[in-house]
Amino acid sequence: MSRVIDPEAAHLAALRRLGDFRGQRVVELGCGDGRLTLGIAADTAGVVAFDPDAEAVERARSSLPIELAQRVAYQVASGKEIEVEPGSFDLALFSWSL
Amino acid sequence: MHVLHNMVNTVRPGGTVLDLQVIRPNPRVEVAERLICEVDGSPLFRRADAATDAIDALIAAGRLLEEAVDDHDVRTHYPSGADLVDDFEDKQRRLPEEAIPALRTIEPPCVLRERCRLRRITVRCAADAWC
Numbered sequence: 001m002s003r004v005i006d007p008e009a010a011h012l013a014a015l016r017r018l019g020d021f022r023g024q025r026v027v028e029l030g031c032g033d034g035r036l037t038l039g040i041a042a043d044t045a046g047v048v049a050f051d052p053d054a055e056a057v058e059r060a061r062s063s064l065p066i067e068l069a070q071r072v073a074y075q076v077a078s079g080k081e082i083e084v085e086p087g088s089f090d091l092a093l094f095s096w097s098l
Numbered sequence: 099m100h101v102l103h104n105m106v107n108t109v110r111p112g113g114t115v116l117d118l119q120v121i122r123p124n125p126r127v128e129v130a131e132r133l134i135c136e137v138d139g140s141p142l143f144r145r146a147d148a149a150t151d152a153i154d155a156l157i158a159a160g161r162l163l164e165e166a167v168d169d170h171d172v173r174t175h176y177p178s179g180a181d182l183v184d185d186f187e188d189k190q191r192r193l194p195e196e197a198i199p200a201l202r203t204i205e206p207p208c209v210l211r212e213r214c215r216l217r218r219i220t221v222r223c224a225a226d227a228w229c
Contacts, residue, residue, distance in 0.1 A: 002177050002181045003182075006172050011118065014118075014216045015118075015216065018218040019114065027108050079100075080101055087107070087111070089109050089110065090110060090114065092114070092116070093115075094117045095118050096146075
């Protein structure tokens with residue numbers, strides 16, 4: 001694909017204006033290929049990122065830097081399918097996913 | 099909306115929800131910041147409106163509290179008009195039919211500019227608790 005989405009990082013700038021990710025346990029729904037995940041992960045205690053698109057999640061996994069490997073977990077699932085312990089995250093990020 | 103309730107339940111009381119949605123006006127196709135055409139964004143707006151309504155209902159019920167809103171433009175860059183047209187072939191949003199022939203002839207880079215809204219929302223209480 002020859003397109004480049006948001007090279008100006010406007011989304012990430014907005015996330016940083018409104019969100020404080022430091023030390024937060026984050027769940028992300030609609031992570032796609034991990035564009036936003038990678039932008040926030042280093043600040044967090046950890047990110048569990050979901051997307052129903054298996055190909056996008058595979059791209060996300062393959063581009064995950066080794067230094068973030070212990071901090072980010074990508075999973076293929078939709079918002080209806082996700083089963084996690086209630087209250088187990090500090091912050092939820094919905095990326096065009098509700 | 100089952101998805102919203104399911105996801106909000108994953109966040110502890112006092113935690114944060116950040117919701118990113120596309121908003122009106124229609125996305126614009128631009129070359130060097132000059133408007134070429136608008137894209138009918140209604141398929142995405144319908145979904146975004148439904149999501150916003152669902153969150154607003156939880157705010158009205160006292161379960162969530164909206165604390166901040168950030169509207170911003172996001173650009174997707176294409177090497178040419180033809181690349182942009184090709185990328186739209188499998189999208190819900192449609193380019194105006196009458197604009198496609200001219201778009202295909204555009205050789206310089208094209209930009210799709212969309213307006214987005216990020217909302218910061220606090221979870222006030224657990225699903226099974228009184229707020």
